[in-house]
Amino acid sequence: MKLWNGTAFVDVSALKVWNGSAFVDPEAYIWDGSQFVKVWPTFTPFNEENINRTDQPVPVGASGCWVTVGGAGGGGGGSQAAGSQNRRGGAGGGSGAFIARVWIPIAALGTTYTVAVGAKGTGGAGGTTAGGAASAGTNGGASQFISGSITLTAGGGLKGGGGSSSGVGVGGAGGTATATGFTATLVNGNAGENGNQTTNGSTPLPALGGARPTGHPAGRGGAGGSNLIAGVAGEDGYTLIEWV
Incomplete structure (x- = not known):
C-alpha cells in the first residue's frame, strides 16, 4: 500500500498510527458479518518447527503467533559393572516440561523474537571394572520463546544417576515450566525411576525415563542402564511457532 x-506515492511500511496509548503499525479490517477480517497488510501464515532463532525480526503484517514449547529429556544413568552379587542399575532421566499452545497477539510482542530448542541429555557410561561405578547421564536442555517482555521457558529434565557400590542411581527430576510477561498453561515434566538392584548376581531391570507430559510431542527422559550397559539418551525438546 502507498500514500x-x-x-509521489510512497511506501507506508514505516508509518505508525496512534492507538490511544502507543504508536503502532497500521492495519485495515473489514466486517464479514460475523468477525473482523484483516485485509491489509496482506500476510501469508507460516510455521517454524524446531528452528533456533536469535533476535529474528517479528514478521511484518502478522497478527501474532501461536507458541508451543517443550523441554528436552535428561539422559539415563549407566549401570554398575558386574563383580559381586549386588548389581545396581542406573536411573532414568526426567522428562522435559511443556507449555501448551498459547496465542500471543502482535501488540504483546517485541520487535524481535528468539527461539531455543533444548538438546537431549546423553546417557551415562556403564562401569568398566568389576564392581566399578557408572556415570550419570547429562541434563536435558531448556526450550524457550522470548520476545519483548515475554519469556516462556520449558525446562529440560534432569539427569539420571549412575549405579555404584554405594547404591542405585537416583532418578532425574522433571523439568520446570515458567512464564514471565504473559499467561500460559504450564506443565512440569515427570521424574525418571530410580535404578533397580539385584542381590543374587542376576541382571537388574532397566529403570524407565520420565514420561512425556500430556500434550508434549517429545522430551521423554532416557532409560537407565542395566548390567554394564550405558544409559539411554533423552529426547530432544520441541518448539512450534505459528505466525498468522
Whole structure:
C-alpha cells in the first residue's frame, strides 16, 4: 500500500498510527458479518518447527503467533559393572516440561523474537571394572520463546544417576515450566525411576525415563542402564511457532 505525499506515492511500511496509548503499525479490517477480517497488510501464515532463532525480526503484517514449547529429556544413568552379587542399575532421566499452545497477539510482542530448542541429555557410561561405578547421564536442555517482555521457558529434565557400590542411581527430576510477561498453561515434566538392584548376581531391570507430559510431542527422559550397559539418551525438546 502507498500514500500520496504531495509529490509521489510512497511506501507506508514505516508509518505508525496512534492507538490511544502507543504508536503502532497500521492495519485495515473489514466486517464479514460475523468477525473482523484483516485485509491489509496482506500476510501469508507460516510455521517454524524446531528452528533456533536469535533476535529474528517479528514478521511484518502478522497478527501474532501461536507458541508451543517443550523441554528436552535428561539422559539415563549407566549401570554398575558386574563383580559381586549386588548389581545396581542406573536411573532414568526426567522428562522435559511443556507449555501448551498459547496465542500471543502482535501488540504483546517485541520487535524481535528468539527461539531455543533444548538438546537431549546423553546417557551415562556403564562401569568398566568389576564392581566399578557408572556415570550419570547429562541434563536435558531448556526450550524457550522470548520476545519483548515475554519469556516462556520449558525446562529440560534432569539427569539420571549412575549405579555404584554405594547404591542405585537416583532418578532425574522433571523439568520446570515458567512464564514471565504473559499467561500460559504450564506443565512440569515427570521424574525418571530410580535404578533397580539385584542381590543374587542376576541382571537388574532397566529403570524407565520420565514420561512425556500430556500434550508434549517429545522430551521423554532416557532409560537407565542395566548390567554394564550405558544409559539411554533423552529426547530432544520441541518448539512450534505459528505466525498468522
